[in-house]
Amino acid sequence: MQKSSEAKESKGLVKNVPLKNIILDQRTNSRAETSETRIEFFYDLYKNDLNHDIDPIEVLLIQTGDPKTIKYLVIEGVHRFTALTRLNAKEARASIHTEPFMTIDDLENRTLRAKILYFSCKYNSRSNLPLSLQCRLRDAKELYENNYMPEEIAEALSVSTSTAYRWIEQIKGKEKVEQDRQIKQSQKEMAEKLLQEGKSIKQTAKETSLNKRTVKKIKIDRETTRQQSDGVGASSHLGKCIPPDTFSNILHQDAQHISGINNENGSNKGNGDQPSQLLYLKDPIDELPFGDVSSVVAGPRELTEADKERVLDMFAKIYDFIRTCPWFPGIDKYALSDILSILSSKSENLHKAIKDGGFKKLYERARTLNDERLNEINEAGKTIRSKEEMIKQLNNELSMRKKYCKSDCEFSREKHREEIERSIGYLLETLNTLKKGVTEGYLTDINKKTINVPEEAHPSFHQLILNTSYVTISHFEAAVLHDLHNSGNIAAFLERFIDIAEVLKLTNRKDISERVQDLKNSFGELNISKQ
Numbered sequence: 001m002q003k004s005s006e007a008k009e010s011k012g013l014v015k016n017v018p019l020k021n022i023i024l025d026q027r028t029n030s031r032a033e034t035s036e037t038r039i040e041f042f043y044d045l046y047k048n049d050l051n052h053d054i055d056p057i058e059v060l061l062i063q064t065g066d067p068k069t070i071k072y073l074v075i076e077g078v079h080r081f082t083a084l085t086r087l088n089a090k091e092a093r094a095s096i097h098t099e100p101f102m103t104i105d106d107l108e109n110r111t112l113r114a115k116i117l118y119f120s121c122k123y124n125s126r127s128n129l130p131l132s133l134q135c136r137l138r139d140a141k142e143l144y145e146n147n148y149m150p151e152e153i154a155e156a157l158s159v160s161t162s163t164a165y166r167w168i169e170q171i172k173g174k175e176k177v178e179q180d181r182q183i184k185q186s187q188k189e190m191a192e193k194l195l196q197e198g199k200s201i202k203q204t205a206k207e208t209s210l211n212k213r214t215v216k217k218i219k220i221d222r223e224t225t226r227q228q229s230d231g232v233g234a235s236s237h238l239g240k241c242i243p244p245d246t247f248s249n250i251l252h253q254d255a256q257h258i259s260g261i262n263n264e265n266g267s268n269k270g271n272g273d274q275p276s277q278l279l280y281l282k283d284p285i286d287e288l289p290f291g292d293v294s295s296v297v298a299g300p301r302e303l304t305e306a307d308k309e310r311v312l313d314m315f316a317k318i319y320d321f322i323r324t325c326p327w328f329p330g331i332d333k334y335a336l337s338d339i340l341s342i343l344s345s346k347s348e349n350l351h352k353a354i355k356d357g358g359f360k361k362l363y364e365r366a367r368t369l370n371d372e373r374l375n376e377i378n379e380a381g382k383t384i385r386s387k388e389e390m391i392k393q394l395n396n397e398l399s400m401r402k403k404y405c406k407s408d409c410e411f412s413r414e415k416h417r418e419e420i421e422r423s424i425g426y427l428l429e430t431l432n433t434l435k436k437g438v439t440e441g442y443l444t445d446i447n448k449k450t451i452n453v454p455e456e457a458h459p460s461f462h463q464l465i466l467n468t469s470y471v472t473i474s475h476f477e478a479a480v481l482h483d484l485h486n487s488g489n490i491a492a493f494l495e496r497f498i499d500i501a502e503v504l505k506l507t508n509r510k511d512i513s514e515r516v517q518d519l520k521n522s523f524g525e526l527n528i529s530k531q
Contacts, residue, residue: 012095013481014056015518017072019084019092022059024074025107028116030124030139031078033132042083050087056095057081058123060116063103067470071104072096073116076123098478114146121156131157140167191218417484420475424493427472431500434465438504469506472497473515480522491523 026032045054057077064071072094074081084092100119106112121139124131131139136157143153154164187208194204195218205215437443437453438461444450453461476497479490498516500506507513 012056012058012097013477013518014093014095015514016091017059017070017094017096019089021070022057022072022074022081022092022094023062024078024081025113028107028113028120029074029078030117030121030131030135031076032135032138034078034082035129038079038129039082039086042080043086046083046087046089050089054080054093056093059094059096060100060102060119061096061098062107063101065103067467073102073107075116075120076127079129098481111146114143114148118143118148118152118156125156125158137167137171140164141171144168144171188214188218191215192222195219195222416482417479417488417490420479420484421488421490421493424472424475424479424490424497427468427475428493428496428500430468431465431472431497431504434461434468435500435504437461438465465504466506466509469497469501469512473512473519476519477515480519494519494523 042054055077057080058075059072059077060075062071062073075097081092097119100112100115102112102116117139121131121143125136136159139157140153143156144150148156150164150168151161153168154161157164187210191204191208191210191214194207195201195215199207201212201215201219204210205212208215433443438458442450442452476490476494484490498520501512501516507516
């Protein structure tokens, strides 16, 4: 999606404008909902004092094609505008913006309306009354459908970029998400049917377009559900799920029967010189039964074959207990790694017995899982380093863009000022020519030939002078709005225009007189003399 050009924010020229010239278009205003309480609040304020110190309404100048007819579109301040309308006020204090440049016909173009909506969102989302979620979602949808990027939408609506992305996903993805969910459910049902028919995981994955991991999980879940419905857990040494109290007693009983243990005092009277106390196993309830239990068999002697069998049987019962009891969490690769620490006991004899016994495969599997976890950590480290490098590159690029952007902005500002100066200079020359035709009764063409201006042509000349004056004043106001009036020849041009206006008695007109006075105030620091 192409990045849309951002509407330029400018500080508006504040003045009183006729309320009848202000229009409200819900298609271009981000505040689609109004609060009656808020309207009444402003109504009471204006009713007591129309000049109350209330923020001006933000409006956009709309070109109508007729210099005498000026329209202003509400950007921010719907409640204030509605309150003034109910009061039948004649004027409203407004902050006038000239960009983005719009004509009355542009309001029928959806793409151009989106530019105004973007501008409106920026002001309303930062106002004292935040936009409702419904309004923001509506605006986000309209801006997105007119090629605005999520980052621009987030800035306009004063939300995070992640929120803007989530809204857009909701806008474009509701139907698609539901459709994908139905497809996925259908694929899973088909996979269950194929597995029931005896198809392999690979074949089922191929026919259902699911990945092998998903098919494998479906198969495991299916088998687990079937076993639970039959009332049988996974196979164990006891043939059923071991309850906690029974489990504890079995372990203690097995421990007492290891060869060389005196049941009376619990000491080990084997081949060693000193007896070794047999530590009592802790009950596993509320504990993880993964601790180091090597002290059970860590006597200072070689284990007999019978003892080896008993030790292996004890650990088999631990393992089955973990796998089969519903009140204990399901075993995963992390639990297997913990079992690895048990199987890798401090006792070399126990270690040898386990390595040579039935736990060799489990030991090797745990070692493999441990290696996989190390590889995952290493890969994660590489990813982090790669992303850090990417962030560094992006920061460098951002710095360069800021540098070039600043340079481009300064160049554009100077170019803008030169364009305004050139236009004003041309307009002043036109006014001088028209003034000469009215005051002296003749004009001189490019060949220096004199052309008489009859009296009957004077009204037409006056109308041309009036229209040209309106356009010239608009150029001066644009220079003020963009803070370009303190440089170049614009201030000098204003003095020339005021002289021409007074000679032609244009300042006798109220609308021109007020606008000229506003310009004088704006140029006051340049000591423009008041005539």
